[in-house]
Amino acid sequence: MINGSKTITRPIRWAMVGGGEHSQIGYIHRSAALRDRNFELVAAALDIDPTRGRVFGEQLGIDPERCYPDYLSLFELEAQRHDGIEAVSIATPNGTHYAITHAALEAGLHVVCEKPLCFTLEQAEALRTLAQSKGRIVGLTYGYAGHQLIEQARAMIAAQALGEIRMVHMQFAHGFHSAPVEAQNQATQWRVDPRQAGPSYVLGDVGTHPLYLSKVMLPDLKIKRLMCSRQSFVASRAPLEDNAYTLMEYEGGAMGMVWSSAVNAGSMHGQKIRVIGARASLEWWDERPNQLTFEIQGQPAQILERGMGYLHPDALQDDRIGGGHPEGLFEAWSNLYRRFALAMNAADRGDAEALAALRYPDIDAGVEGVRWVERCVESANQDSTWVVY
Template identity: 35%
Template sequence: MGLLGSEVYPQAERRLRLGMVGGGRGAVVGQWHASGARLSDRWEIVAGALSADPETARRSGRDWMLSDDRIYTDYSGMARAEAARGDGIDAVAICTPNFTHRPIAEAFMRAGIDVICDKPITTTLEDARALAELARETGLVFAVTHPYAFHPMVRQAREMIAQDAVGEITQFTIEYAQDWATEPDDPDFKAVQWRRDPAKVGRASATGDIGTHALHLLEFVTGRRVARLRADFHVCGAPKAMEDTAFLNLRLDNDAPGAMWLTQAAPGNYCGLRLRVYGQKGGLEWDQEKPEYLRYTPLNEPERMIVRGHGAGVLPAAERMVLLPRGHGEALSDAWANLYREIAIAVEARRAGKALPDGLVALPGIDDGVRGVAFVHAAADSNEAGGVWTDL
């Protein structure tokens, strides 16, 4: 059968202590972080400033069964207090709106605490580069939460392309389609309201929200960088202040052409992140809504469906991420667990002063975060100039 995923990563000496900023009552993203951290069996959530509203922060902390003295009502106080404790947090997860990421991350990095940050990491390139410089100065881990890269079949696709299974890449498509923004925004839903405010979300709405995931998945799997793009932003759902849909043409750094479609206003689409990559020798297709399957179409040969599990063509880099045997469904929560497992391994290694073996983890870091912000700005520049080609 092969080894279970947890058996091929280094054994942990203890569960790391995790703190969270944001992610309290009503915040779905906080539950994703929490479930992934717990399922990884590498973390214990011990502290939090779970809301900007003090009463909500206190209530959320009690919901999460945190000790009263580790329920905080502001992140700066949390950073100072946790850094001073002998049993302080090893890392903090930042699950807050985009415009707050830089000051929160800076507060914890200056306190010597590793950072796990949602994307986009900032609203401006200046802020993103400032965080990157601080990460380099401190030597701390700065992980960015792109969980889709932690599905075993995504890792399988990445390894197959690296091993020349499709040959030189000649074309591709990447899409992320949802439908929740088709109808008018709910004025009482805070998570939607800040996504329509450029001062809080940045220069793009859907493009930053889901486009950064699409870009990371494309570059992660192909091992190529997007060199140029042109973009058109649209409102295809109910009227709103910023785009809910974007169409982009892309060129990889080997000049291979491709297309990206991003929308949150396509009825009947739920979380349709789909990647197709084609080369001189074959193609690969992966769909996030059917994450356990990878379609491989070698040229002039029968197509092959690779199924998440142990053996049967699953490569070691993917197999170590497998949590259950075939037939027992894995899902996004398992991908989050794999993400938090690799973050833990990186944090453990940094704290022990040890270098990680090559290829053990493939963790999105600060440079990936800066790249995502650069992508948003390039797309916005292109759109504002009438859809002209723009370097990334």
């Protein structure tokens, strides 16, 4: 159980790029990073408006001299300090991720980046090569992977509790953009602009989340080929999709499906993953993250609750408040940031064994997310033909 004990000798000196006052995701980054005292927020370039960013930075308790107008100034001037930053989180629109991550790695910093890591597989591979050459950690914020029942599902599948895996059904299908809300919502506008969002909208924005959960649960399941159909039900979003269906064939014959959508009217979030085996199935739903459904053919369904002693030790390692009390997204993100800190610390110490023992959404997860989106777009643009993965 996580109880607040120190896991590293001192907090990592940390900065944010983006995540300003009106950011949708900035607060959860700060809450997760600061909760376990593994990070200390000492500098930032929070806003495209330097004055607004500085004012908000001061409200967060950052020294005004370390509230920078842009990320280049942040990296350059912090490198000149004896107490300069060691890591940075990037919470900016998708189109900026590659340049900022590249600059951060060149500056010798560890990185936590919003997904997608970048727009193209070529860019992603270049970032992976750079991170490896610099010995730096790159983490991706697939925050839902921090829920402890994801680890429980992984352990049960590995123990053959489901039998041979036949199907994996995934979805992240909310309804908040079932109308053209971007006309009034600036925070949504960039998500449907190809110049800032890249080659896809919902495939990269939501579809990669359950895809990563499937990789945690089923690490040996490899995609062989896929086919994708995508739609722009709000016509003004074309060529970007607001709905997509992706069918995948895995090596060995299992099948997978991902429904990615922002137009599932009435749905709050709609992220689910169901793994179906020859003997049993399990299902996790992010709106009810404290329960994992386990269904053995011919027997009553079981509901496994987080925090209970019957769970696998790997799941209980991520527990924070014991059984019965509900945990949610803030705890899941905090678990991931704790792992990011441990990985950064291990990399700084040159402890390859400790680093290899950690599991978190790393640079490889970022590369695979970009690869999947690229292949989906390729398939959809070829009239939904099968493409080799």
